[in-house]
Amino acid sequence: MNARPARPQRTHRSGPRPPSLAGNLWTLAALLLLLVLSAGSALLRLGPFNEVANLGIAAVKALLVLTVFMRLKTDNALLRIVASTGFAWLAVLIALSLADVLTRQPLLAPW
Amino acid sequence: MSTVERVPPPRSYLEEGYGLRSWLTTHDHKRIAILYALGITFFFFLGGLAAALVRLELVTPAGDLMSAETYNKAFTFHGVVMVWFFLIPSIPATLGNFLLPLMIGARDVAFPRLNLFSWYLYVGGGVFTLLCLLLGGVDTGWTFYTPFSTLFSTSHVLLAVVGVFIVGFSSIFTGLNFIVTIHTLRAPGMTWFRLPLFVWSMYAVALVMVLATPVLAMTLSLIALERLFGVGIFDPALGGDPVLFQHFFWFYSHPAVYIMILPAMGVVSELITAGARRRIFGYRFMVYAIIGIAVVGFLVWGHHMFVAGQSMYASIVFSILSFIIAVPSAIKVFNWTATLYRGDIGFDAPMLYALGFVGLFMLGGLTGLFLAATALDVNLTDTYFVVAHFHYIMVGGAVMAYLGGIHFWWPKITGRMYSEAWARFAAILMFFGFNLTFFPQYILGYEGMPRRYHEYLPQFQVWNVLSSAGATILGAAYLLPLFYLAWSLRHGARAGPNPWDARGLEWQTASPPPPHNFEQTPTVTEGPYAYR
Amino acid sequence: MSARTHPVPEQFDDPVQQREAATLGMWAFLATEVLFFGVLFAGYTLCRVMFPEAFAEGSRHTDMLLGTIETAVLLTSSCAVALSVREVQLGGRRAATAMLALTAALGIAFLVMHGFEYYAEYREGLIPAIRYTQQGVYARGMEIFYCLYYFITLFHSLHVTVGVLLLGVMAWRTWHRAFDQDYHTPLELTALYWHLVDIVWIFVYPLIYLVGRSG
Numbered sequence: 001m002n003a004r005p006a007r008p009q010r011t012h013r014s015g016p017r018p019p020s021l022a023g024n025l026w027t028l029a030a031l032l033l034l035l036v037l038s039a040g041s042a043l044l045r046l047g048p049f050n051e052v053a054n055l056g057i058a059a060v061k062a063l064l065v066l067t068v069f070m071r072l073k074t075d076n077a078l079l080r081i082v083a084s085t086g087f088a089w090l091a092v093l094i095a096l097s098l099a100d101v102l103t104r105q106p107l108l109a110p111w
Numbered sequence: 112m113s114t115v116e117r118v119p120p121p122r123s124y125l126e127e128g129y130g131l132r133s134w135l136t137t138h139d140h141k142r143i144a145i146l147y148a149l150g151i152t153f154f155f156f157l158g159g160l161a162a163a164l165v166r167l168e169l170v171t172p173a174g175d176l177m178s179a180e181t182y183n184k185a186f187t188f189h190g191v192v193m194v195w196f197f198l199i200p201s202i203p204a205t206l207g208n209f210l211l212p213l214m215i216g217a218r219d220v221a222f223p224r225l226n227l228f229s230w231y232l233y234v235g236g237g238v239f240t241l242l243c244l245l246l247g248g249v250d251t252g253w254t255f256y257t258p259f260s261t262l263f264s265t266s267h268v269l270l271a272v273v274g275v276f277i278v279g280f281s282s283i284f285t286g287l288n289f290i291v292t293i294h295t296l297r298a299p300g301m302t303w304f305r306l307p308l309f310v311w312s313m314y315a316v317a318l319v320m321v322l323a324t325p326v327l328a329m330t331l332s333l334i335a336l337e338r339l340f341g342v343g344i345f346d347p348a349l350g351g352d353p354v355l356f357q358h359f360f361w362f363y364s365h366p367a368v369y370i371m372i373l374p375a376m377g378v379v380s381e382l383i384t385a386g387a388r389r390r391i392f393g394y395r396f397m398v399y400a401i402i403g404i405a406v407v408g409f410l411v412w413g414h415h416m417f418v419a420g421q422s423m424y425a426s427i428v429f430s431i432l433s434f435i436i437a438v439p440s441a442i443k444v445f446n447w448t449a450t451l452y453r454g455d456i457g458f459d460a461p462m463l464y465a466l467g468f469v470g471l472f473m474l475g476g477l478t479g480l481f482l483a484a485t486a487l488d489v490n491l492t493d494t495y496f497v498v499a500h501f502h503y504i505m506v507g508g509a510v511m512a513y514l515g516g517i518h519f520w521w522p523k524i525t526g527r528m529y530s531e532a533w534a535r536f537a538a539i540l541m542f543f544g545f546n547l548t549f550f551p552q553y554i555l556g557y558e559g560m561p562r563r564y565h566e567y568l569p570q571f572q573v574w575n576v577l578s579s580a581g582a583t584i585l586g587a588a589y590l591l592p593l594f595y596l597a598w599s600l601r602h603g604a605r606a607g608p609n610p611w612d613a614r615g616l617e618w619q620t621a622s623p624p625p626p627h628n629f630e631q632t633p634t635v636t637e638g639p640y641a642y643r
Numbered sequence: 644m645s646a647r648t649h650p651v652p653e654q655f656d657d658p659v660q661q662r663e664a665a666t667l668g669m670w671a672f673l674a675t676e677v678l679f680f681g682v683l684f685a686g687y688t689l690c691r692v693m694f695p696e697a698f699a700e701g702s703r704h705t706d707m708l709l710g711t712i713e714t715a716v717l718l719t720s721s722c723a724v725a726l727s728v729r730e731v732q733l734g735g736r737r738a739a740t741a742m743l744a745l746t747a748a749l750g751i752a753f754l755v756m757h758g759f760e761y762y763a764e765y766r767e768g769l770i771p772a773i774r775y776t777q778q779g780v781y782a783r784g785m786e787i788f789y790c791l792y793y794f795i796t797l798f799h800s801l802h803v804t805v806g807v808l809l810l811g812v813m814a815w816r817t818w819h820r821a822f823d824q825d826y827h828t829p830l831e832l833t834a835l836y837w838h839l840v841d842i843v844w845i846f847v848y849p850l851i852y853l854v855g856r857s858g
């Protein structure tokens with residue numbers, strides 16, 4: 001076994017500090033409230049805004065889980081970048097293939 | 112070449128254990144690299160055999176050697192094996208695995224067990240693919256286009272898809288390992304802008320592997336489900352859209368080209384600087400170009416679909432983006448040339464491979480611009496022009512660089528020098544054989560010969576015979592290293608730690624390196640390529 | 644086996660580096676998971692653009708009430724697993740184990756409820772290739788909707804199953820003092836995985852259950 005560098009040994013307690021209990025419970029409450037909101041708004045006749053509300057609320061919920069439960073808010077910045085990269089690449093996949101489908105000459109369905 | 116006898120080095124990684132078991136259960140990245148190298152070499156020659164059959168059939172215009180179905184299976188097998196079992200893992204899994212920790216001054220990769228598991232996945236995927244071959248093969252082409260692959264093909268599509276699916280996980284885990292290793296295990300003083308370009312290219316390639324491969328895996332699963340249950344989203348008779356398949360497939364498969372070529376660029380940057388005794392010209396530009404290629408490479412996939420029924424407007428966007436990606440590639444070629452300028456260039460075998468790479472990559476890249484132009488592409492789609500273009504990139508580019516890298520780091524990996532004369536001869540033979548094989552295919556494609564047919568019009572015969580003759584030479588050139596490299600293992604002169612007098616951490620440790628790479632964790636005080 | 648004697652593998656300098664590597668690796672893996680599911684969501688988006696009415700009609704055939712309850716269950720389980728990590732960090736072994744057990748139980752409840760949904764759909768003849776009896780102008784487009792519904796939810800349920808198994812192992816190890824304030828990386832990673840499963844469902848819910856409800 002070769003020598004370890006002279007860097008001082010750091011201990012395990014380096015991760016994000018434990019979050020507060022109240023913070024977690026409030027987040028759960030917010031998530032459940034958003035769920036009710038989302039179900040309720042879906043029943044209203046809002047036209048295209050139904051979809052905006054659906055996806056907007058989902059995005060907010062996902063952000064809450066990411067930042068609070070998954071601790072992205074307090075953990076190191078690199079993890080925030082990695083997490084956003086996954087979603088950004090998915091956005092590219094959807095956006096550029098939509099660019100095709102939305103601008104195509106409409107094809108008649110075969111039935 | 113300095114072949115100074117050295118005091119017997121400390122126990123090297125090769126002496127960690129001798130039995131088969133010590134290899135199959137190893138966690139040492141260097142040994143895993145060698146396991147990969149064995150698998151990759153096997154599949155390279157297997158895929159080469161399929162290519163030989165294809166070229167043999169094409170010597171005469173009539174389809175006389177094999178039936179159309181057999182021919183389809185031959186080129187499909189060639190494509191599947193060469194893409195997923197040779198090119199994608201070639202440089203990352205062998206040279207990358209071996210060198211990455213050495214180059215950043217680490218003791219191993221971040222997750223050694225996962226690394227070994229990746230190799231087993233590679234083997235597992237390989238077993239399915241071989242099984243597919245033994246049971247009769249698959250005839251869809253390596254692209255598995257729907258609806259042929261889901262509705263009409265009667266060959267073993269499922270087995271092939273499962274094989275590729277499994278090997279995809281192997282590359283995801285390799286990529287993941289590399290990303291984490293580069294982020295967390297750099298030696299003290301090894302800042303991001305002191306990383307050798309090879310490490311940067313491994314980082315970029317790992318990014319592509321991690322972000323693109325899941326899309327392929329899921330798309331292939333959709334094919335499998337559609338084939339099994341007869342329902343899905345790609346079947347036009349059910350209202351689905353086969354073009355969706357092409358979108359998803361090329362979202363992976365275009366970046367996959369960069370999985371093949373980015374590592375090659377990294378290798379060549381090392382070979383050229385060491386061979387010309389020069390600092391790399393424009394290091395930062397090279398880094399930005401690598402990352403630029405990896406990212407923009409995700410935005411151009413639609414250039415494979417100009418005639419597939421994709422909307423005209425999307426095609427225009429994809430065409431423009433495809434032109435843009437030529438810019439970072441051109442920067443790299445420019446910087447390599449500028450590095451060579453006034454260099455103290457030695458023409459050792461690795462340098463010959465590197466120079467071969469630059470020339471062939473340039474030709475392949477420029478013809479890629481032809482294909483990115485929508486109007487021209489309509490004529491050239493599915494002709495031999497396309498075949499020639501991507502073989503210039505993948506065989507002329509990636510394979511040349513892979514072999515150049517194998518030669519350059521051979522003394523580090525094995526502790527032995529190979530026969531320089533034979534190596535130079537093989538490199539030159541390869542260059543000529545390659546051009547003779549594939550340049551005629553540009554002309555054939557330009558004249559309108561379509562790909563993937565086992566017979567053709569008589570007026571194309573001259574160029575086809577030339578191409579097949581070239582393939583014979585190329586095949587011989589590929590076999591040569593097998594012999595002289597194997598010979599060197601026993602009879603080659605012993606190599607010192609740094610036979611090329613090269614910079615880079617990997618040359619500061621013994622050849623072959625000790626199990627944990629360095630006697631003392633190195634501290635880095637200057638940037639890479641401290642030549643002149 | 645005690646956490647205090649947990650050895651640092653030799654490629655790492657110290658426990659901090661080890662944790663950094665492990666969490667970064669997990670997040671990179673989660674990014675690939677996003678793209679795995681992403682293909683299905685992309686397929687959903689493109690097909691929905693082609694057949695908007697059929698997708699709305701298909702969505703109206705799903706069980707919105709059950710879907711909403713399932714969402715609530717998963718959200719709660721996510722909170723529970725987050726609390727279990729917190730408890731371990733604070734040294735509360737019992738509470739942490741209980742939280743993990745609760746999380747796993749909620750996961751199982753989710754699977755059972757989803758099983759009921761599948762059974763109802765079977766009786767209604769909504770399962771493409773197995774029992775699909777829909778007629779009418781939207782029948783074909785709905786078949787595509789239900790194909791995607793099954794691909795997405797089955798793949799998601801597979802993840803839930805894996806998650807439940809992992810949570811079980813973690814509960815067992817927590818109970819047997821494998822983790823403490825200093826060392827609990829495997830638990831942390833399992834929690835991250837479980838949260839991702841939750842996030843996927845957060846998007847499944849509006850896209851599968853809530854389309855065309857107001858029509």
Ligand SMILES: [Cu+2]
Pocket residue numbers: 364365368411412414415
């Ligand atoms: Cu491409």
